[in-house]
Amino acid sequence: MYRDYASYIKEKFGMRVQKIALNPGFNCPNRDGKIGIGGCTYCNNQTFSPFYGKASTPIPLQLEQGIAFFSKKYKCQKYIAYFQSYTNTYADIETLENIYYQALENPNVIGLTVATRPDCIDENVLKLLQKISEKYYTVLELGVESCYDKTLKMINRGHTFLQAENAIKKAAGYGLEICAHLIMYLPGETEEMMLKTADIMSALPVKILKLHQLQIIKGTKMEQQFKENPELFSLPTADEYADFVVKYIKRSRQDMIFERFISESPMDMVVAPKWNGIKNYQFTQKIIEKFCS
Numbered sequence: 001m002y003r004d005y006a007s008y009i010k011e012k013f014g015m016r017v018q019k020i021a022l023n024p025g026f027n028c029p030n031r032d033g034k035i036g037i038g039g040c041t042y043c044n045n046q047t048f049s050p051f052y053g054k055a056s057t058p059i060p061l062q063l064e065q066g067i068a069f070f071s072k073k074y075k076c077q078k079y080i081a082y083f084q085s086y087t088n089t090y091a092d093i094e095t096l097e098n099i100y101y102q103a104l105e106n107p108n109v110i111g112l113t114v115a116t117r118p119d120c121i122d123e124n125v126l127k128l129l130q131k132i133s134e135k136y137y138t139v140l141e142l143g144v145e146s147c148y149d150k151t152l153k154m155i156n157r158g159h160t161f162l163q164a165e166n167a168i169k170k171a172a173g174y175g176l177e178i179c180a181h182l183i184m185y186l187p188g189e190t191e192e193m194m195l196k197t198a199d200i201m202s203a204l205p206v207k208i209l210k211l212h213q214l215q216i217i218k219g220t221k222m223e224q225q226f227k228e229n230p231e232l233f234s235l236p237t238a239d240e241y242a243d244f245v246v247k248y249i250k251r252s253r254q255d256m257i258f259e260r261f262i263s264e265s266p267m268d269m270v271v272a273p274k275w276n277g278i279k280n281y282q283f284t285q286k287i288i289e290k291f292c293s
């Protein structure tokens with residue numbers, strides 16, 4: 001059917017491994033003026049900051065709180081420190097090294113996932129991640145979002161697709177495991193344009209894909225655009241999106257690992273599409289049923 005990330009990790013480590021989202025309190029160059037101001041039009045970081053991931057809380061404590069939360073929920077003993085909020089390579093190299101190793105000092109942490117923008121990795125960051133990867137499981141998660149410059153401009157990403165492509169190739173040269181993050185149903189993209197990104201990602205050294213449907217979140221610039229020009233947006237129902245995802249998987253490289261397909265922002269923050277709080281595992285079940293039908 002398709003390779004899913006949870007099974008891949010289970011095979012690799014012989015057990016369920018839980019990712020713990022962390023917030024090191026870095027900013028984002030697309031917000032502070034270095035690259036842009038105001039950020040990506042869809043971005044509201046509150047949607048991906050868990051209650052324990054407060055920037056003011058030291059990383060070891062965020063981890064402890066995250067582990068305490070998940071160890072009650074699942075019987076897992078090992079964790080991946082997931083630097084998720086904002087741009088997690090946006091600091092000087094000493095600060096990055098210090099922050100990453102603060103997480104790795106926890107004996108239950110077996111590795112790192114570092115999420116960042118494609119234009120925020122340089123040789124020093126890649127060398128640091130390479131060094132970490134010699135001892136720990138390490139994933140570099142790059143926010144590609146779209147393969148089309150017209151879309152990237154419209155959502156104010158502040159980088160081109162060529163920058164993303166080059167970042168993927170460069171990071172792969174350091175032997176890093178690369179996860180690409182893409183948003184589906186961005187304004188102006190047809191189904192064929194979105195499916196074409198499966199070909200593009202498959203031709204690049206991307207090991208893991210994280211897709212999610214566009215969600216219009218309260219308080220974002222996109223919410224304003226959506227209210228003023230709803231005709232620009234073509235948002236699918238959950239069922240239509242599931243049909244699309246099946247086509248996407250079928251068009252992807254056979255060894256591509258899919259980590260997730262949907263975003264689960266808190267319901268009270270979502271303007272559209274309203275999918276009644278469907279969870280990733282429920283959506284995944286839908287995909288499996290569609291594959292089997």
Ligand code: SF4
Nearest residue numbers: 028030039040043086
């Ligand atoms: S989505 Fe990421 S890159 Fe864009 S503004 Fe938000 S934190 Fe910055």
